Amino acid sequence: xxxxxxxxxxxxxxxxxxxxxxxxxxxxxxxxxxxxxxxxxxxxxxxxxxxxxxxxxxxxxxxxxxxxxxxxxxxxxxxxxxxxxxxxxxxxxxxxxxxxxxxxxxxxxxxxxxxxxxxxxxxxxxxxxxxxxxxxxxxxxxxxxxxxxxxxxxxxxxxxxxxxxxxxxxxxxxxxxxxxxxxxxxxxxxxxxxxxxxxxxxxxxxxxxxxxxxxxxxxxxxxxxxxxxxxxxxxxxxxxxxxxxxxxxxxxxxxxxxxxxxxxxxxxxxxxxxxxxxxxxxxxxxxxxxxxxxxxxxxxxxxxxxxxxxxxx
Amino acid sequence: xxxxxxxxxxxxxxxxxxxxxxxxxxxxxxxxxxxxxxxxxxxxxxxxxxxxxxxxxxxxxxxxxxxxxxxxxxxxxxxxxxxxxxxxxxxxxxxxxxxxxxxxxxxxxxxxxxxxxxxxxxxxxxxxxxxxxxxxxxxxxxxxxxxxxxxxxxxxxxxxxxxxxxxxxxxxxxxxxxxxxxxxxxxxxxxxxxxxxxxxxxxxxxxxxxxxxxxxxxxxxxxxxxxxxxxxxxxxxxxxxxxxxxxxxxxxxxxxxxxxxxxxxxxxxxxxxxxxxxxxxxxxxxxxxxxxxxxxxxxxxxxxxxxxxxxxxxxxxxxxxxxxxxxxxxxxxxxxxxxxxxxxxxxxxxxxxxxxxxxxxxxxxxxxxxxxxxxxxxxxxxxxxxxxxxxxxxxxxxxxxxxxxxxxxxxxxxxxxxxxxxxxxxxxxxx
Numbered sequence: 001x002x003x004x005x006x007x008x009x010x011x012x013x014x015x016x017x018x019x020x021x022x023x024x025x026x027x028x029x030x031x032x033x034x035x036x037x038x039x040x041x042x043x044x045x046x047x048x049x050x051x052x053x054x055x056x057x058x059x060x061x062x063x064x065x066x067x068x069x070x071x072x073x074x075x076x077x078x079x080x081x082x083x084x085x086x087x088x089x090x091x092x093x094x095x096x097x098x099x100x101x102x103x104x105x106x107x108x109x110x111x112x113x114x115x116x117x118x119x120x121x122x123x124x125x126x127x128x129x130x131x132x133x134x135x136x137x138x139x140x141x142x143x144x145x146x147x148x149x150x151x152x153x154x155x156x157x158x159x160x161x162x163x164x165x166x167x168x169x170x171x172x173x174x175x176x177x178x179x180x181x182x183x184x185x186x187x188x189x190x191x192x193x194x195x196x197x198x199x200x201x202x203x204x205x206x207x208x209x210x211x212x213x214x215x216x217x218x219x220x221x222x223x224x225x226x227x228x229x230x231x232x233x234x235x236x237x238x239x240x241x242x243x244x245x246x247x248x249x250x251x252x253x254x255x256x257x258x259x260x261x262x263x264x265x266x267x268x269x270x271x272x273x274x275x276x277x278x279x280x281x282x283x284x285x286x287x288x289x290x291x292x293x294x295x296x297x298x299x300x301x302x303x304x305x306x307x308x309x310x311x312x313x
Numbered sequence: 314x315x316x317x318x319x320x321x322x323x324x325x326x327x328x329x330x331x332x333x334x335x336x337x338x339x340x341x342x343x344x345x346x347x348x349x350x351x352x353x354x355x356x357x358x359x360x361x362x363x364x365x366x367x368x369x370x371x372x373x374x375x376x377x378x379x380x381x382x383x384x385x386x387x388x389x390x391x392x393x394x395x396x397x398x399x400x401x402x403x404x405x406x407x408x409x410x411x412x413x414x415x416x417x418x419x420x421x422x423x424x425x426x427x428x429x430x431x432x433x434x435x436x437x438x439x440x441x442x443x444x445x446x447x448x449x450x451x452x453x454x455x456x457x458x459x460x461x462x463x464x465x466x467x468x469x470x471x472x473x474x475x476x477x478x479x480x481x482x483x484x485x486x487x488x489x490x491x492x493x494x495x496x497x498x499x500x501x502x503x504x505x506x507x508x509x510x511x512x513x514x515x516x517x518x519x520x521x522x523x524x525x526x527x528x529x530x531x532x533x534x535x536x537x538x539x540x541x542x543x544x545x546x547x548x549x550x551x552x553x554x555x556x557x558x559x560x561x562x563x564x565x566x567x568x569x570x571x572x573x574x575x576x577x578x579x580x581x582x583x584x585x586x587x588x589x590x591x592x593x594x595x596x597x598x599x600x601x602x603x604x605x606x607x608x609x610x611x612x613x614x615x616x617x618x619x620x621x622x623x624x625x626x627x628x629x630x631x632x633x634x635x636x637x638x639x640x641x642x643x644x645x646x647x648x649x650x651x652x653x654x655x656x657x658x659x660x661x662x663x664x665x666x667x668x669x670x671x672x673x674x675x676x677x678x679x680x681x682x683x684x685x686x687x688x689x690x691x692x693x694x695x696x697x698x699x700x701x702x703x704x705x706x707x708x709x710x711x712x713x714x715x716x717x718x719x720x721x722x723x724x725x726x727x728x729x730x731x732x733x734x735x736x737x738x739x740x741x742x743x744x
Contacts, residue, residue, distance in 0.1 A: 106600035294440040
């Protein structure tokens with residue numbers, strides 16, 4: 001039971017981290033119709049910027065400054081790259097961001113080497129918050145979850161309660177009409193892109209210290225984030241939250257399940273046959289935990305093509 | 314029209330003859346590289362059927378390549394190592410595996426279009442990629458599955474030359490079939506799928522079925538490419554499912570140019586060759602590839618294969634004498650900028666390498682030691698070192714600016730001499 005509780009909490013916090021990255025991605029998609037392949041690269045940049053800055057301005061300074069830098073990178077990407085190829089269509093934009101993510105990953109390898117760097121949480125935060133059944137639960141995990149929840153609330157209030165939020169939502173819903181009414185829609189796009197990138201950068205700066213910071217972190221998280229936004233429904237913030245939590249909890253819980261499909265067959269008396277077949281049937285669920293999100297995504301696309309909270313297709 | 318097709322035929326014949334003559338011209342190492350180039354070219358052609366011709370952007374084509382590869386490796390080891398089929402026919406196994414897996418995956422993926430399609434293909438590829446290391450029986454775990462090419466039909470397939478001819482035969486056959494396919498009624502419908510699938514549905518075609526068919530055919534030829542890879546390496550490892558391979562085929566195809574039939578094949582062959590040639594010189598080849606890809610996407614959406622077309626259009630419009638300075642200026646700018654870029658990247662790569670950093674840390678307080686580049690020593694602290702890339706960049710930008718002005722002047726003169734209404738819209742070219 002204790003084990004289950006710890007897994008559940010780890011899953012929720014991993015899900016909240018996924019949400020921090022996927023929130024920007026889904027907002028950008030909803031607005032510009034561009035699925036930004038480089039979005040997870042912003043997450044990685046956030047971690048590496050913070051790692052570089054922490055010697056100069058300390059951990060908290062780095063965590064605050066790094067998202068700003070990443071946001072500026074995002075603004076530059078939108079202004080000088082995406083806007084130039086907008087005329088060729090969405091596929092072209094997707095490919096361009098794909099190329100940019102490639103360049104970011106290779107540049108990181110060039111400057112920092114193709115191995116994890118020593119980016120750690122400060123010793124003052126490396127303390128247990130409470131103990132569950134003998135296992136210490138780190139306070140930093142709770143902090144990460146808290147930051148993600150605070151971020152969700154701020155974005156939500158910003159979008160629904162402020163004037164800026166109204167303009168942004170109208171630019172998402174009917175960009176041409178918003179432009180005709182005198183709003184600078186390209187500027188709004190650039191702003192949202194920059195803020196989305198900064199949020200991913202914040203997630204990277206915070207989470208990079210807890211998990212590992214290496215040149216593959218963008219790819220590993222990026223694929224998971226795509227799963228989240230597709231499962232949640234592209235363009236839906238609430239859907240991204242729901243899907244992030246779902247996937248975080250499912251993958252985290254699956255790691256501790258020491259059963260295989262053969263055990264399921266055993267219930268109907270075909271256990272021996274399944275064990276003879278071997279392969280997929282005797283594979284433990286725990287080793288499938290990286291596979292489950294993708295299977296879940298295919299399933300969702302079949303039964304609810306628009307995603308959990310996406311529009312009807 | 315007749316004259317054009319004859320000249321195209323002549324170029325193709327010369328190209329094929331050159332390919333057949335290569336074993337007499339190249340060393341063993343280069344011939345091995347040529348085998349890899351052929352495989353990459355076939356894979357890119359198969360990929361282009363889906364992304365260039367049908368307009369369906371797949372981000373996970375390594376899955377079909379890998380499934381074809383593993384199908385073949387198990388067929389080679391079947392019947393106590395004797396092989397399911399004679400060695401020259403083994404790519405058929407790869408084709409069959411690719412086709413079946415492609416049909417299943419295609420059924421899922423073609424439920425949706427556009428960005429969703431891209432995401433589903435990515436998810437399927439990642440599904441296989443994350444599953445493969447755990448299924449040791451099928452994919453051999455870390456060590457992979459190794460095998461042997463069995464002698465058949467009087468050949469022993471022991472030498473690189475024989476492997477080369479086997480690969481060449483299959484690559485030519487498959488690329489020929491793919492070309493033939495574009496001229497069949499089904500192949501023509503594929504273009505319709507890209508341009509306007511709603512209209513196809515209105516005309517009564519089964520769009521989903523069509524999508525699955527194209528997907529499966531593309532996967533089938535990818536499977537052949539995977540099979541050829543296995544036969545050349547005599548082993549298969551789950552590393553083939555790595556996203557890097559899917560990325561490589563996308564980069565290669567678009568750098569080559571997806572609008573032309575042979576563009577992706579040429580791009581893949583070129584990139585594989587450069588990857589082989591510069592692997593001793595630089596560790597940043599993937600970075601160059603990525604930068605080249607982004608530049609192509611931004612400035613030359615037709616890819617490298619579109620360059621001759623742009624040149625001949627310029628010649629037609631302005632005449633050789635007037636277009637020549639523009640072309641030379643643009644080429645000069647491109648060469649200077651890439652030299653400057655490469656110099657800067659290589660310098661940075663050496664300065665940030667682990668060896669260099671530990672060397673600096675070993676002697677704190679001293680001046681930084683010089684780095685070796687182009688068999689010369691460059692001191693990181695001296696102005697001279699950094700002025701080389703800066704000067705190259707400045708000269709390149711100057712030429713680019715001149716080329717741009719020249720292009721604008723040509724366009725201006727052209728528009729003035731033409732009656733209003735006939736002015737041609739500005740085309741890509743100088744930029």
